[in-house]
Amino acid sequence: MKYHPFAFWLFFFCLGILAGNFLEIPINWCIVGGAFSLSLLFFFRKQSRYFAYFTFLFCLFLGIYRIQKVNYKPPQNVNNYLKTTLQIKIIESLKPSKKYYKYKAQILPSQSDSLHLAQQSILLYTPKPQGEKFEHQTLWLHGTLSNISPPKNPHTFDYKQYMHRQGVELQLFCDTILLTNNPKKFDLKYQLSLFKSNFKEKLKQLEFSPISRIFIQSLVLGDRNDFDADFRQKLSAAGISHLFAISGLHVGIIYGFLFIIFYPVLFLPYGRNLRIILSITSIWIYTYFVGATPSVVRAAFMLTMFSLSFIFQRRGNFYHILAFTALILLFINPNYLFDVGFQLSYCAVFFIVWATKFFKPLRPEKGKFKIALFDLILVTLAAQLGVLPLSIAYFHQFSWLFLIGNLLFFPTSAILVGFCFSLFFIVSLGITPSFLVKFSNLIFGSFDSILNLSVENEAFLIQNIHWNLGQILTWWGIIFAFAYAIKNRKITHWNILLTLIIIFLSFGYFDVFQAQNKKQFIIFHQQQGNLIAYRAGQNLWVFGADSLSSIYTIQPFATQEEIRKIEHHPFDKDLTINDFKKSHRFIQWGENIILINPQNPKIPTQADFLYFTQGSPELDAKNLNQLFIFDGASKSWQVQKFEAKNKHFTADDGFFMLEE
Template sequence: MKRLLSYLPLYFVVFLILGISFQFFSGIWKFGFLKLFFLIILISFFLLVKRKVLGTLFVFLLFFLIGVSSVYVNEDCYYDNYYQYYITEDTTLFLQIDEVLKPGNFYKKYKAKVIQVDGEVTKGKILLNVLHDSVSKVLKVDDRILLKPQLKKLIPPLNPHQFDYQSYLAKQGIHEQIFTTNNEFLKIDNTQTTLLGLSAKVRTNITETLQKYNFEKNELAVINALLLGQRQDISKALITDYQNAGAIHILAVSGLHVGIILLILNFIFKPLETLKNGKLIKILVILLLLWAFAFIAGLSASVVRAVTMFSFVAVAMSIKRKGIVEFSFITSLFLLLLVKPMFLFNVGFQLSYLAVFGILWIQPKLYSIWQPKNKIVDFFWKLCTVSVAAQVGILPLSIFYFQQFPALFLISNLVIIPFLGVILVGGILVIITSLFEILPQFVADLYGLTISEMNRFVSWVSHQEAFLFKELAISFWMMICCYVTIFLGIFFLLKKTQKQLLYFLFSIVLVQTLFLYERNKVQHKNEFLVFHKSKHSLLGKRVGKKMYVHNQVGNPLVLDEKILKRYQISEHLKSIEVSDFKNIQTFSNQQILIVDSLGIYKVRGLNNPLVILQHSPKISLERLIQSIKPNQIIVDGSNYKTDIVRWKNIAVQHQVPFHYTGEQGAFVLENTL
């Protein structure tokens, strides 16, 4: 650790990350590429300053600006030929399919590049939604289509603590989407094939070949995930089983798979080291095969970062110097973020590097507790320490994102990981022999049976619900404080000085202080909420750690409603109770009038209330506005779209604020005591 802290690229990475985050969230630099380039050159000249402290500050500032510039260069929206600058009312778009996504219930989904707008060459990406139908055209990577679409903004999360798909796509450079049908676009012949398109064709060919060997649906889906990096065909039930068993990383081609393949290749090609320049030949062959695997697995972001990381590790292993693996880990992180800064916001990227961090710096300490002499016992003990170390590295982040912790992750990993190498190698051999049509059916059946047994074992583990800790939630700042505590705890175990102990104890006090602050905030938080739920009305009144939900005739509301469950977990509520709300409420000195399908609003004593319209009441909104002069009109998802459009126009004409939950998200009236 001491050697690592003296490794300069570690500090470069920190300031690179700060620069990337600052530019992405603030977008502060909007002055063009040339000015940014000259600023970086100017800062570089200041590095000639002989004062050490001043020179160090300029180095850190330089890498901060490099982080800013990497985002600026990679974001299409900063270029003059960004497609949005060319959009008109009757625009014709020329799109090229970049990636095939998992289809939804009603639409097939694709990421597409906007290569032309009305004949002008452009940059930018868009989400393409094609309606399912019986004669649906199947689009593939590199396919080009021509269409006259209506561009729509991505929908933000409509309820508190809902997954933010808009933000997720924004971090991939996608800000708009298109909804279309198969007869609304023209497919254009494309003679050009990109590397991604070639990779997709190879995967399609492999999948079609494997289908001839009568693999079951789940078997083929897992083979595609393990070896081809394609998870689109895996059922939700199977994904949930792997998540609950703490083995979801098995289904995504990641550092685990690439690391195992690297160890196998390193063992196979070890005899090459006896030749002249054998080490160089060996490392070149290994790197070539690793990137060949990445190509077959689709060159997705997760595959590219894993192979990049372990390419550095492979070189480091051949050098065999102390600490070189740790240095290669930091260097790969630096180069990946320099080229692809948006990887920083990818959950898989964060989990991968934090897991490796745990393995590199926590596992040695765990392993030193006991060093068994029996090789078999030693192997499984090492596997235990690696699994625990990786889990410690990702624990706060995984709770922050997924709100659960599978306590049986150790059993899953102890059983599956020792055989994962065999499964991977066996799968590669199955693919190669099937392509040459020399794969015996009994071998395919045996491999399919192995995959099925792994699925059954994972399913059994996932159903041990007593060991699955659900409904956990921590805030972003609590997650950061937990990582500070973990880092200082490791530092104390390595150095064991009084100073490091004080730092560690201080971090524990910091976690406790933040916990008490957040608990006090929850206890004193009051809110009135109008959630968004299509075709239904969902109102809630939150008082401290309790929530009361409006129960209405005809509303099939249940207390395990996902919207409410998510809110309860994230806000640390003790209970949610069903209650009957009166049509007139007073909250935080604000009158609230609920106008339902009966359309009753003429009530005495109303003084500029908030009006909630639900179930499309048959009223004249103009009369309502003139009669009770509302402060604001809130419309939820239980109303007809035609009524909502009409009401919005009337509210705009009368200059009354209008809030539709289907566009602006849930309405929240807050009163913190």
């Protein structure tokens, strides 16, 4: 506490955020608890131990209050698929899909807003033939309003929860844009959005190759919307995704360029401080230009704190600055704690700083090349191994090429950023010679070719890894234990390391043990299709999966559930596996009997479930007690029209599962 007060405050503030997010704690309790702890703080202000305890308590209540205050939304009475006409204002452009442009927007007050949704944020989809729209434009449009759907299948990405943390609960699919209005007065956000769109169009007109446009747009504009799945996979396989994200490294490179550009300022009165102030001001202007994402704001804020320590000639403690910036950002928006980029960014920076200081005695004293190589390897290992648990938790893969990839591409990152910014200014001024376009395409094409060579061997990429929370926490303990064991070479530290490794393996074996004893039958939701699976231990038999559902539905389930073997079969195939029997008319698993598309009105009493794979059955279900199951092949209007006592529709209720 004495040496790192911000770290303790941050820890308890984060605990408060987690408690407020996962527990239903009345906000009035938080206010009362915060006021009580604050009064105790004042009362015990001269007793350092009790003062510290009540400071922690206050931070805890403050975290609970902030997450509940930010995430509070008034109750909404919105029926799904409601046709409506609304006036909206575009707030932010998001990554488009093949058919739609996508935006975060705000509903404006209007007479047609019968649901009183004014000031509510929505996710807006507009058809691409109706053209791209820009931030702070207002639109009159007609479309279908609905709640954002929760995940329909187990272990798939929860987009509803993700958008909830962005303050968005509703989505609107636009049919027709009736009127588009530009801001009447000068609007910087609108002008920047328009400028970026025109700049991207210029790159196409000048015949920059797609890979060149990806480099320029990502490294200058912070725009990664043109990244396709293949390119993202290549970056992940090479372990260099961070080189294309505008975060600490990127901001640091730009700050270095600005320091060089503002060198003449040194000859003015107070030139040293003025140079720092101009550089920091330029960084914040750039932060606003690229959209002020959490990683960029974090880097700019941290850089500002360091720069201020130089101006006031005070030695800055990096851990204090790291914790302080995190505390401020989380106070502004507690949902940053659940942002993947925020977590990866702070985790990487912490381990880089810790490793740099911890292994400083091992750093070569002579030889610039040796020192640079040592620093590069140390920074790469610290960052990659430090964020490894988070990478596996979110992306379920690990690349052995991360060290080679960073050794190849990290030294050239500053050159690439400088070259891309030079192209940005040249293209913006309209003085781009054709030879420069060809040269750029050659450079970026060569980079892409090297990237392809480095990742063409898939053996270096380990995919579908699952770690539980115990393994994630234990891994960080292993890193610290290994570092101390290497540095101090004491048997005690090696024993601690060995113990942590055993604990890590035990957590993994526990998951495997649980998986081996599971038996399940699942009816997944597959849009306009049928998809079922039988699971026995670590084996999975899948019926009816198409290429997309194999990747986005089956694989996430298999990864999280420790499935080691997957067999794919056509939906109509008959198969018998131990006590599981499937035919085109029924499925029998133990005592459970599921009839498939029964046509006979006389349903056997032994049947527990009635599964319909296409449309509405021609049955009188009023007197039937069995559960009627409809999957994604059925139309919503057909299922809604069908009357039954018990009904499960995967499009509304999600997947259906039986467990033994």
